[in-house]
Amino acid sequence: MSNEINEIIYGSLKNIVQCMLFVSTEPLSVATLAAAAGVDECSIEEAVHELILDIGQSGLQVSRIAGGYQMCTRAEFHEICQKILVPQNQKLSRPALETLAVVAYRQPVTQPEIEAIRGVSVDGVMKTLMNRGLVRECGRKQTAGRPILYGTTPKFLEHLGLSDLADLPDIDSLAVEKIEEMQAQQELFANAEIAVKMSQSSEEPESAGAPVGKVTSHG
Amino acid sequence: MKIPTIKKNGYQIVLPIFEGPLDLLLHLIRENKIDIYDIPIVAVTDQYLTYITVMESLDLDVAGEFLVMAATLLEIKSRMLLPPDPKADDDDEEPIDPRKELVDRLIEYQRYKEAAELFGNWEIDRMKVFPGAERDIEIDYSAVMMKNVTPVDLLEALKKILAEVSDGEEEVTTLTRRKVSLRIRMTEVWRRVKNGPQLVLFEELFDEARDRTEVVITFLAILELLKLHRIEVRQDDVFGRIEILRMEEAMEKEEDE
Numbered sequence: 001m002s003n004e005i006n007e008i009i010y011g012s013l014k015n016i017v018q019c020m021l022f023v024s025t026e027p028l029s030v031a032t033l034a035a036a037a038g039v040d041e042c043s044i045e046e047a048v049h050e051l052i053l054d055i056g057q058s059g060l061q062v063s064r065i066a067g068g069y070q071m072c073t074r075a076e077f078h079e080i081c082q083k084i085l086v087p088q089n090q091k092l093s094r095p096a097l098e099t100l101a102v103v104a105y106r107q108p109v110t111q112p113e114i115e116a117i118r119g120v121s122v123d124g125v126m127k128t129l130m131n132r133g134l135v136r137e138c139g140r141k142q143t144a145g146r147p148i149l150y151g152t153t154p155k156f157l158e159h160l161g162l163s164d165l166a167d168l169p170d171i172d173s174l175a176v177e178k179i180e181e182m183q184a185q186q187e188l189f190a191n192a193e194i195a196v197k198m199s200q201s202s203e204e205p206e207s208a209g210a211p212v213g214k215v216t217s218h219g
Numbered sequence: 220m221k222i223p224t225i226k227k228n229g230y231q232i233v234l235p236i237f238e239g240p241l242d243l244l245l246h247l248i249r250e251n252k253i254d255i256y257d258i259p260i261v262a263v264t265d266q267y268l269t270y271i272t273v274m275e276s277l278d279l280d281v282a283g284e285f286l287v288m289a290a291t292l293l294e295i296k297s298r299m300l301l302p303p304d305p306k307a308d309d310d311d312e313e314p315i316d317p318r319k320e321l322v323d324r325l326i327e328y329q330r331y332k333e334a335a336e337l338f339g340n341w342e343i344d345r346m347k348v349f350p351g352a353e354r355d356i357e358i359d360y361s362a363v364m365m366k367n368v369t370p371v372d373l374l375e376a377l378k379k380i381l382a383e384v385s386d387g388e389e390e391v392t393t394l395t396r397r398k399v400s401l402r403i404r405m406t407e408v409w410r411r412v413k414n415g416p417q418l419v420l421f422e423e424l425f426d427e428a429r430d431r432t433e434v435v436i437t438f439l440a441i442l443e444l445l446k447l448h449r450i451e452v453r454q455d456d457v458f459g460r461i462e463i464l465r466m467e468e469a470m471e472k473e474e475d476e
Contacts, residue, residue, distance in 0.1 A: 025351050061348075070350055078347030085349065091342060094335065095238055101334035117331060119324070120239035120284045160338055161345035168334075175333035179326055182248055182255035 013039065013047040014054065018071070021051075027068035027158060066157035067164060092132075099125045100134060104156065105171050108138050108149035126150070134159055240288030241328040243270060248325070255325060258318055260299055264292040295321060399433055404440040412450055412465045421452070421461035 016037050020028060030048075034041045048069055052062045055071075062071050073081050092100065099122050102114045114122050129135040138151040157163065237243040247266050248255055268289060274281050298317035316322075407427075412419050425437055441463070444450045451464040 022351055063348075072348040072350045075344060075347040078349075081347075081349050091346070092339070094339075097335035097338045097342075098238060098331060101331045101338055104338075105331070105334065117324075117327060118239060119241040119288065119328065120282065159345065160341040161348065162341070169337070171330050171334065174330045174337070175326075178329055178333065179255065182245075182253070182329075 013037065013043060014050045017044065017047045017069075018051055018055075021062060021069060021071035024070075027065040027070040027154075029068040032068070063161070064163040065161060066154040070158075093125075093128075095120075095122075095125050096128055100129060100152070100156070103129070103135050103150055104152050104165070104168060107151035108141075109151075110141055110147040110149055112147065114150075132159075239282075240267075240285050241325060242332070243267065243285070244288070244321075245325060245329060245332075256322060258322065260292065260296050260318060264289075264296050267292055291321065399436050401436055401439055401443065404433075404436045405443050408437065408440045409444055409449055412444075412463055418453075418462040418464050421463060424463065 017033055020033055020036060030041045030044050033044045033048075037044065048062065055062055059074055059077055060071055061074050062069055095118075098118055099114060102117050103109055106113065106117070111122060111126060114126075126135065130137075132155075133153055134156040135150050136153050137148050139149045140146040141149050152165070157165070162168070235246065237246060244263070244267065247253070247263055247270075248258065251262070251266075253259065253263070271281055271285055271289060274285075295317045408424055411424065421441075424441065425434055427433070427437075441450070441452075445452060448466055451466055453462045453464060454460070455462075
């Protein structure tokens with residue numbers, strides 16, 4: 001059988017890959033494709049590359065998802081597709097997205113660490129994320145109490161359409177503008193210091209509010 | 220952001236919903252156009268507490284986290300009112316701003332909020348893309364062996380089992396946990412030593428102990444009896460067997476009683 005497939009000429013390996021991606025609902029790794037076709041991974045990569053160029057003319061696309069390849073419809077056609085079927089994945093809530101973000105960037109991470117960053121309890125949210133298969137336990141931290149460590153799953157990558165965790169932008173590159181906006185009045189820092197000192201010498205503690213109020217009124 | 224409206228005493232109050240205390244603080248900072256690196260802690264604390272009071276007056280559940288943050292803010296406020304540590308003046312190092320830790324947390328949280336937004340957008344994009352649909356693969360049932368058995372037979376068989384199950388009363392097993400008090404166990408051990416042969420082996424006293432707690436209680440009972448001079452513990456050689464003997468005086472005393 002494998003000998004037979006080994007004789008497949010290059011052009012049709014592309015078609016074989018296309019068939020395999022077509023019948024699979026989940027992303028297929030290069031290793032899986034190679035094993036099924038009985039060829040080496042290099043040939044699969046070449047065939048996939050060919051297929052991506054080829055399929056570009058159609059309503060479908062092949063994308064790199066969760067470390068493998070997946071054939072999907074093109075986003076431009078989502079309206080028409082939704083007339084035929086409803087998206088099955090439910091959208092995540094804002095607390096769930098926030099928690100997922102912390103897990104994704106900080107993994108492996110414990111629940112108290114997540115809670116420290118979000119400032120709220122994440123009991124329920126973590127259960128939701130675990131039930132949806134986006135987050136999983138991945139060991140225990142070697143500290144007192146050996147708390148459970150959590151990390152993201154390949155399904156997380158699939159859910160967001162990512163190929164790899166390395167696709168995530170650097171966390172420090174995020175919200176740069178918003179943070180800059182929030183420090184627009186940094187030159188007033190000296191004034192605020194005076195305000196604090198004044199309130200120290202003042203007998204009425206209420207007066208501390210007044211000079212501070214000046215700082216805020218500059219905005 | 221979802222803005223729920225709450226009707227109370229004829230007034231309609233619009234209250235933004237926050238994901239937590241950090242979210243609320245960031246909102247206050249943006250609303251008041253405050254420099255995040257120089258938070259006027261007195262004013263912000265007041266506003267923060269006002270918000271919590273409003274939440275409480277609307278009978279909304281104020282989560283514990285909001286109260287923890289209120290305490291943190293008040294702590295920072297009081298630390299800022301304190302004169303700088305004179306010891307710290309000796310060093311060239313600048314004294315640490317009591318607000319620094321909070322500011323770092325706020326900035327970090329802002330980044331994760333942004334990441335969450337990004338994730339939400341990716342999620343929406345991803346939902347516009349449909350992978351190959353799950354296929355109902357038809358299974359060839361002719362391959363399943365069902366010689367001389369019709370679906371009706373199967374149904375009858377099922378009914379029979381169901382009848383059997385629902386007929387009998389459900390058996391209830393009650394598990395009782397035996398509470399062993401030290402006093403009871405002391406009496407038990409004492410009785411055993413008193414009525415038994417000349418000596419009882421230490422291990423034998425644990426025969427009836429069924430779990431860790433009972434072992435501990437039995438052990439404590441032995442210690443108590445020792446203290447009360449009711450029993451004597453003897454070990455003839457190192458690692459030898461430990462023997463429990465009754466004190467003859469105790470026996471006499473008991474007879475007198």
